């Protein structure tokens with residue numbers, strides 16, 4: 261083991277093979293984006309084909325996901341498709357009805373009137389107006405049910421996959437589970453489905469509107485037809501070409517190194533977050549927060565702090581794009597009059613009115629299309645991410661051997677542990693946490709591990725539970741390499757009481773029973789016995805709901821929106837909200853350690869434990885409780901190896917078989 265606490269980890273700087281990004285400034289923020297590479301037809305076409313082929317491969321994931329969703333809710337999905345199709349064409353139908361009404365007005369002025377088409381247009385318009393909200397409501401209803409079914413189907417699979425992720429890989433959780441969001445609002449598969457329907461709806465909607473418009477335009481005499489045609493395509497074309505921001509259509513990142521701003525952000529968190537309040541008051545810092553904030557504000561001055569999003573200043577696309585968009589949308593009448601000054605007739609005016617309506621609707625549809633930039637490619641990727649996440653394979657695969665196995669040398673006295681020149685270096689660390697460790701622990705031994713802070717005691721114990729693999733050397737359990745065993749079996753044989761035990765957001769009872777195999781259903785007596793061994797009985801009896809008290813409430817309540825503003829609720833509703841809030845219990849450090857000890861005893865009492873590890877788990881306990889708990893561990897030692905890490909070891913020296 262290394263003897264002294266070394267400096268904290270540093271990240272190795274790896275030179276990037278890519279050209280440096282382009283940099284923009286926006287107030288306190290620096291914006292970095294990649295410039296589009298110059299056009300190189302051969303490589304561009306090859307890249308395009310490669311991309312297409314990749315999308316094509318990923319298409320199978322999308323097909324699979326869609327098939328799975330169909331099986332979950334066939335009737336609802338078909339209903340969803342029908343409602344979406346109707347909503348897709350309803351704008352075009354309305355446009356068609358409007359065109360018919362204009363035709364009627366035109367015909368009226370030229371004496372060529374058809375009342376039938378007028379009736380159809382009026383009834384058609386009414387029908388569309390009634391059906392559209394009904395479809396929208398039906399879709400909202402279907403989405404809710406679909407989301408519940410998707411959650412019930414995919415979340416257990418994702419949770420199972422997540423539990424296969426080892427400790428160090430879990431730090432990249434967002435890379436492994438890009439489909440995972442906030443519970444319960446984000447539903448795996450839902451954004452895929454919504455994206456798919458969005459593409460269907462906007463594409464059909466745009467095509468049908470353009471078709472209706474073209475049909476109207478093609479019936480006009482030349483050159484009126486050409487001018488109208490120009491207007492028809494000009495606005496959609498400009499909107500399509502216009503970049504969404506000043507970096508073009510490129511993605512970008514932004515960051516700030518502004519010191520006063522960062523300080524203001526921290527102070528803001530301190531001022532409004534409940535977790536710091538007690539410490540702030542105790543440290544007498546509560547009164548200085550606002551003056552510190554004031555000072556940082558003055559240092560920051562008039563700097564722009566608005567985050568650089570495309571709709572904020574500094575990132576907005578060049579002014580002429582907006583000018584062109586408005587020109588093609590709002591000024592057809594003026595341009596029309598300019599080009600055809602002597603040709604204006606009542607019929608032309610009708611055409612312009614129709615055109616104006618149509619371009620407005622088209623503009624809305626294009627805006628909707630652009631707002632959600634889902635593409636078939638990204639849908640396929642989403643489906644791939646979901647299935648990749650579900651089929652995640654651990655970086656530390658389980659070995660084939662079950663544990664314990666008496667035919668392979670597992671003694672009934674407990675676990676035998678051997679370290680052969682083991683070193684451990686954590687990822688992105690500059691120094692070893694353990695250096696060339698060789699040790700031998702016989703079955704049933706009581707071993708004390710002592711050492712200065714940071715010398716690697718906890719790391720050594722975590723290696724035995726295979727929370728990480730050694731960088732060098734080998735660990736043997738019962739004379740076989742640890743990696744040849746099924747890690748779940750080995751962990752099931754270890755009761756590990758960690759240094760900083762965590763309480764889980766469950767009841768006291770569930771906290772004690774966590775870790776029992778699902779086949780074991782603990783009775784109240786068994787729970788109370790474990791609690792007694794962990795010295796919990798006294799303080800649990802003082803809790804309002806005893807063993808059913810929720811530790812760390814989940815706070816699954818909240819207030820909604822009123823007139824578009826969050827949180828504007830009356831005093832009466834505020835009281836009602838408070839009434840449903842779960843009571844928060846304050847648990848001291850020592851009580852946490854007792855509860856964790858009770859959990860360990862529960863495992864020891866009801867599962868086949870062969871190694872007990874207690875990693876400085878009594879540091880917050882008073883002397884009497886520490887003695888009681890350690891003597892309980894002593895009572896259950898039979899048939900188990902036991903490793904204790906402690907700084908207060910003198911009274912244990914007599915009983916220890918080994919001191920490391």
Ligand SMILES: Nc1ncnc2c1ncn2[C@@H]1O[C@H](COP(=O)(O)OP(=O)(O)OP(=O)(O)O)[C@@H](O)[C@H]1O
Pocket residue numbers: 265266268269686687689692693711712713714715716717718719720759
């Ligand atoms: N997950 C981790 N990632 C990176 N470095 C770590 C990690 N865990 C521990 N270390 C580093 O490894 C070294 C050994 O830590 P470890 O917790 O094993 O020491 P310890 O002897 O148990 O300390 P203490 O007595 O304070 O509990 C320390 O330098 C620590 O900073």
